[in-house]
Amino acid sequence: MTGRGGLRAADEPGSTAPLAPGRPVVVRAPGKVNLALQVSPLGADGYHRVLSVFQAVSLVEEVEASPADGLSLTVTGPQADAVPADETNIAWRAAVLVAERAGVDPDVHLHLRKGVPVAGGMAGGSADGAAALVACDALWGAGLSRDELHELAGELGSDVPFALLGHTAVGTGRGHLVTPAMTRGEFCWAFGLRIDGMSTAGVYSTFDDLQRAGTLADSFDEEPSTAMMHALRAGDAHALGACLRNDLEPAALEMAPGLGETMEVARSAGALGVVVSGSGPTVAALARSRQHALAIAAAMTAADVVDDVATAVGNVPGARVVSQPA
Structure with a gap:
């Protein structure tokens, strides 16, 4: 990423600093606005083709991952009562995917702090999923590669890969295949x-x-x-x-x-x-x-x-x- 005012594209998910596995980790991920959302008619396969230009905005979700016995999840923030705190939550499912890929038990407590409107078309849930992927990878010292994280993100939902990348990007397929856009x-x-x-x-x-x-x-x-x-x-x-x-x-x-x-x-x-x-x-x-x-x-x-x-x-x-x- 270049200096202030320069051209920039989405950079790598995660942190550049080395982390100590086993200690609580806080990850922040952004909501988005669709600058363009282009949708095809329903296809014979029952799906729509989508082309989207996403932009990440400074309304964010925070996920804190802490060592625990078993998997649990809590939620605070606006409309927290509308967010499931069980295995249907995308952050919960993200933890399970990382644990399976890393070959560890999904022993983690996830705490979500909501900052993106719930069911508002701004991908707050997808941001939770992306943040949980990065947090659990760091917590367990899994060392998943960029490609592995994006593969798991695509399994979670069409907007999750963009929440990993951020900045501005073009999404194709279901929106899950993302290419950084210079901005x-x-x-x-x-x-x-x-x-x-x-x-x-x-x-x-x-x-x-x-x-x-x-x-x-x-x-x-x-x-x-x-x-x-x-x-x-x-x-x-x-x-x-x-x-x-x-x-x-x-x-x-x-x-x-x-x-x-x-x-x-x-x-x-x-x-x-x-x-x-x-x-x-x-x-x-x-x-x-x-x-x-x-x-x-x-x-x-x-x-x-x-x-x-x-x-x-x-x-x-x-x-x-x-x-x-x-």
Whole structure:
């Protein structure tokens, strides 16, 4: 990664510092916003092809892995009560995968500190999975390679490999095959949040219904737009705002029409671009600066079109060890 203001792409997951196996490890992983989410019609195999341009943002999840007898998990933070604390949790499944690959028992207590909206289309669960992979690898001294971590991430879910890489990347396949994108500078975001999440499966089902009804045309592209990639390389927020795209947005608006009002408020506040993040319901507004992001967030709050707001900067690192107690 180059110095401040230079071009940079996703770097390696994990920490460059040597770690002492067996001591508690804290790993931080970012949520994301989809700068572009391009979705094909449902294929004969029952799947959609997806091309996504992800950007990691400074709303983060923390996973602390501590030595324990057996596997257990606890969760704190906003909407923690909506997060399962059993074997269905993606971080739990990540620990099991690392233990199997390392040939050890999955003896670990995982504590998740939520900082990314739950079921908000910002991949908070995927960030938990990525953080747990890195944390358990470090805790047990497994020494898994970059390729092994990414292989396990792909088994966990389509957004998990990106949460390992961070920064900005293009995802293909189910979104799990990620290629770093060269990006300059930082991008400032305001997010309009809703307590009630949206089912990704439900949004895709509505997307399929709209296409079958002929109200949503097939506009799937195999590549991200040249204009978007140029905007990222130039660090041009104005140009990037004009390129934001989410093929699932009409389906999300069909299921939650109030999102349209949130988007209009953000546009009226001068947002450079506004898009539903992922499958929603989070509305992401690209701002000119950090101060402008605060102003957009304040406008959404004043208009009473959101349950909460957050601001963040984009193009931050992926899953990283941030502390290991002495």
